Structures are given as C-alpha cells and as structure tokens.
Amino acid sequence: MMKYTKYPQDYQCEEVAAALMRAHPCLGHLGSKTRFWGWKQSLKYKMQNYRTKLGRLGHPEIRVNSLKHKREGQGKAAANIKKPRKAEVNYIPLHPKGKTTESLENKRIALLSELKKRDNEVVIKATMEKTFSHRRLEIVEQRPMIGEFKNRWPALFQQSEVNAEFLRITTKPLQSKFMSQLDHFSDKLIQIFKSKGGVKGQRIKDVLAIKDSCDNINTRRECILRSLVIYFNEDPGSFFKEYLTSAAEDAERDIGVMGIYTIRRDGDGESEDVGIVIEGIKVLTDVGSVIMGFIMLFGLIYALDLSFPDNLKYTFEFFQKVIMNLDGHKLNAKIQQLKIKLFA
Structure with missing residues (x-):
C-alpha cells in the first residue's frame, strides 16, 4: 500500500481488506457483514503507525506534514496536510540513491547551462529525470510563485517535459x-x-x-x-x-x-x-x-x-x-x- 500512496483513502483500505479476504477466506471476521471490516480498520491504524516511523526517519512526503514544518498558528497535526489529491502516485519521491539535496541543486544549476546548447534534448531529459525528487519537494514544500519557479526550472516549461513530468507523477501518459x-x-x-x-x-x-x-x-x-x-x-x-x-x-x-x-x-x-x-x-x-x-x-x-x-x-x-x-x-x-x- 505504501508503494502506491502514503495517505490511502477509505475505499482503498477497503479494497485491500477485501482482496485479503478473497485470498485467505479463513481470516474472515464472524459477526461482520463484509467479514473484513476489522481488517480495514486495522490497516488504517497500521498505515498511521508506519507513517509515524517514516516521518522519524525523515521521509520527505511525511516530513513535510510534521508540526515543525507548519506555519505559525497551525499547531494541530491535521492542519494544512500536503498529500496527493488528484491520484498522484509519486507525490514527493525519495532522492535517488547516493544523491542529496545539495548535489541535486548543483545539477539544477548545471541544467541552466545545458539549455543554452543546441540539440541537447537527451542530456536535458536525463537531468530532469534525476532531479525530479528535488523539484517536487520544492513545489510542495515551498509553494513558489510561477514566475520564480519558471526562472529556476525553465526546462519544465516545454511540451515534451510536461508529458514526461506527468508520467513521473501519475505513471500514466498524458x-x-x-x-x-x-x-x-x-x-x-x-x-x-x-x-x-x-x-x-x-x-x-x-x-x-x-x-x-x-x-x-x-x-x-x-x-x-x-x-x-x-x-x-x-x-x-x-x-x-x-x-x-x-x-x-x-x-x-x-x-x-x-x-x-x-x-x-x-x-x-x-x-x-x-x-x-x-x-x-x-x-x-x-x-x-x-x-x-x-x-x-x-x-x-x-x-x-x-x-x-x-x-x-x-x-x-x-x-x-x-x-x-x-x-x-x-x-x-x-x-x-x-x-x-x-x-x-
């Protein structure tokens, strides 16, 4: 479940619990109309506990919703939760193995120079793929103005990259x-x-x-x-x-x-x-x-x-x-x- 979404909706937990019953009928709960209502509630609690552990380990999609990252006056854990709302699969992915925010920022700066070169689409596409996690974290966490973001990531604002970014986020071609x-x-x-x-x-x-x-x-x-x-x-x-x-x-x-x-x-x-x-x-x-x-x-x-x-x-x-x-x-x-x- 965590592979597809960190914040599953009610119907998604229900679908997983129903699939569990189909695969293992012996696990059904007596007295429950669906026989999997208890498993559905259990999955919700397990996901909450797992999110807490991931947040302590610094997972970006969970960390962005921690209390210390909220604005002044938003002292409640449920305030201004940033999570997928339009079926995004990769909302805030982890950085590639061996990469840090600083190294990916250096790649972003280098990308500005690559854009000035002719017939350089292959390099631009590869760099945009590598810096996807850095870009998403910036968008979700900082909420920059469009003008400012376009100056930082001009490569994103072309048709081929819009298609590629949509595929990265939803896993579906646009x-x-x-x-x-x-x-x-x-x-x-x-x-x-x-x-x-x-x-x-x-x-x-x-x-x-x-x-x-x-x-x-x-x-x-x-x-x-x-x-x-x-x-x-x-x-x-x-x-x-x-x-x-x-x-x-x-x-x-x-x-x-x-x-x-x-x-x-x-x-x-x-x-x-x-x-x-x-x-x-x-x-x-x-x-x-x-x-x-x-x-x-x-x-x-x-x-x-x-x-x-x-x-x-x-x-x-x-x-x-x-x-x-x-x-x-x-x-x-x-x-x-x-x-x-x-x-x-």
Whole structure:
C-alpha cells in the first residue's frame, strides 16, 4: 500500500481488506457483514503507525506534514496536510540513491547551462529525470510563485517535459491517453450534447456548428471541449480568450489565475499563437491548438501541484476522473450523471 500512496483513502483500505479476504477466506471476521471490516480498520491504524516511523526517519512526503514544518498558528497535526489529491502516485519521491539535496541543486544549476546548447534534448531529459525528487519537494514544500519557479526550472516549461513530468507523477501518459480517450468518447458526447434543450442546448449547437463546417480534427476536439464546458454550466469565455495580433500583450494582463489564449491576425483567420497563462505569466507558447493547450495546462496543474481553476472545475474534474481515469471512485453529481449517459 505504501508503494502506491502514503495517505490511502477509505475505499482503498477497503479494497485491500477485501482482496485479503478473497485470498485467505479463513481470516474472515464472524459477526461482520463484509467479514473484513476489522481488517480495514486495522490497516488504517497500521498505515498511521508506519507513517509515524517514516516521518522519524525523515521521509520527505511525511516530513513535510510534521508540526515543525507548519506555519505559525497551525499547531494541530491535521492542519494544512500536503498529500496527493488528484491520484498522484509519486507525490514527493525519495532522492535517488547516493544523491542529496545539495548535489541535486548543483545539477539544477548545471541544467541552466545545458539549455543554452543546441540539440541537447537527451542530456536535458536525463537531468530532469534525476532531479525530479528535488523539484517536487520544492513545489510542495515551498509553494513558489510561477514566475520564480519558471526562472529556476525553465526546462519544465516545454511540451515534451510536461508529458514526461506527468508520467513521473501519475505513471500514466498524458497526451496520448488524453487524445485517444477523448476521440473514443467524442461521438457519444456529441450525441448527448445535441439532445440538450433550452438556452444551453442552443449555445452548444452553435459551437458544434463550427465542427460541422471544418474537417480539422483539432477543431472538432476543441468544439467538444467548449461544448462540455457549457454543458456543465461553466463559461468558456472566461477561460478561453482570443486576441488580435495588435492586442497580443493583453493576454497576460487579462488572464488572471489561469487560462488559454489564441492570437489571430484577423477575427476569423488561422491562429498565429496559442498559449497558456498562469498567474499572469505566459508559461507556454506556440502549443499549436486550443485542445493541445488544454492538455498541457492539465499536465502543468499536476507538475506544479495546483488546484483546478474555479471557473472550470467540473470540466477539469471530468477529464481527470472519467477521461484519464485518475481517482474516479467519487464523482460530483453533475459528472456522475454525464458518466452514466456516456456509458449507457
């Protein structure tokens, strides 16, 4: 259990206890309806005790939650617990064998020089892999501002490394799984969207009309994404911003916490740039399309340990729990209803 998560949820302890009963029926508890309720409670206590021992040994994921690392006024052990909340498998991993925080910091500094060299992707990728534990501890423990963190780790802010970091954190591929699953459900989603009536249904039909007039696969995916946002009663206009070339600099100022921008030469022309803004800073540019921008932003939220934006929280949760199948046991009522229709 500790290999997969240091802070298992109730259903995870229950799954392990049930598996124990299936493997060893003789261990069942008489008088218990499930015959494994006692084992479930025992596992919870054993995990708590084991976490205490790991914390004393200095395990980073446990140590970050110790009382001496909490802010002033947070004197309770349960205050501000930093733990996986979006099915992260490697939330704060241990440093590689033989490495220390100081040696990994030296590698980070050396990486800044490697970025200036041409055709150096192999070295950059290897160094980012080695410094993963150092980077995660910095993100979770210090909560740096995006601008400051981008200056320290510029290599992370490119598409290949966002994909690699997501794989390190969740053990699942980002771009390929996201695209394949979205395409797999696209016909069913369109069918559900078109059955929607009222003002919301009309708005969705107007968005899907763009798909029907264009054969571009990314435009089709973008229309499905925008329709999904409307379906959840969220506003795509507050998150997906479009600008003319003459007003390109407005993107950083207009988009506050998080958003995706598109810059066009004229109102209906091809996009010149599609990028991502977080905390008023352009973190990725020239991602190619809005759907790719959404995928990269999804990956950056995991890589930077951020929360989903409030104005699109249901959309992001749908992609996390249904499309990417990350911690899909407990769903919001809106998402649960859509999932039932999707799998009907």
